[in-house]
Amino acid sequence: MEHEIKGVIRECDLAIKQEDFDALMDYYCEDAILVVKPGRIARGKQEIKDAFIKISQYFHNSLVPTQGEMLILEAGDTALVLSQTLLDAEQNEQGFSMDRRATYVFKKNSQGKWLCAIDNSYGTDLINTL
Numbered sequence: 344m345e346h347e348i349k350g351v352i353r354e355c356d357l358a359i360k361q362e363d364f365d366a367l368m369d370y371y372c373e374d375a376i377l378v379v380k381p382g383r384i385a386r387g388k389q390e391i392k393d394a395f396i397k398i399s400q401y402f403h404n405s406l407v408p409t410q411g412e413m414l415i416l417e418a419g420d421t422a423l424v425l426s427q428t429l430l431d432a433e434q435n436e437q438g439f440s441m442d443r444r445a446t447y448v449f450k451k452n453s454q455g456k457w458l459c460a461i462d463n464s465y466g467t468d469l470i471n472t473l
């Protein structure tokens with residue numbers, strides 16, 4: 344049986360592709376963080392939404408995220424997600440793709456809905472930027 348978080352992540356990827364950033368924010372905790380790039384973190388829903396808008400514009404509104412292999416480690420109301428994240432986009436009239444090993448942390452709210460608390464598409468590669 345597929346873990347519920349995989350469906351949540353699919354919905355988030357679709358919202359990013361469709362640039363429906365209001366719907367995307369429904370899947371984030373109020374105090375969530377997004378690693379925009381090494382050394383730059385967006386904090387809270389408004390900063391995260393603004394960051395996604397800028398990222399989308401940077402990629403000429405062509406960003407398409409998908410997930411490959413995924414491992415979910417759940418303990419109570421917290422889950423660590425290790426995922427092969429694939430990013431495709433157009434950039435400067437050339438194709439652009441990236442294969443990342445992302446790490447996400449999800450928390451289950453009082454209504455039983457999984458929300459993203461930490462969105463880090465760079466995964467442990469962030470260590471290399473210290």
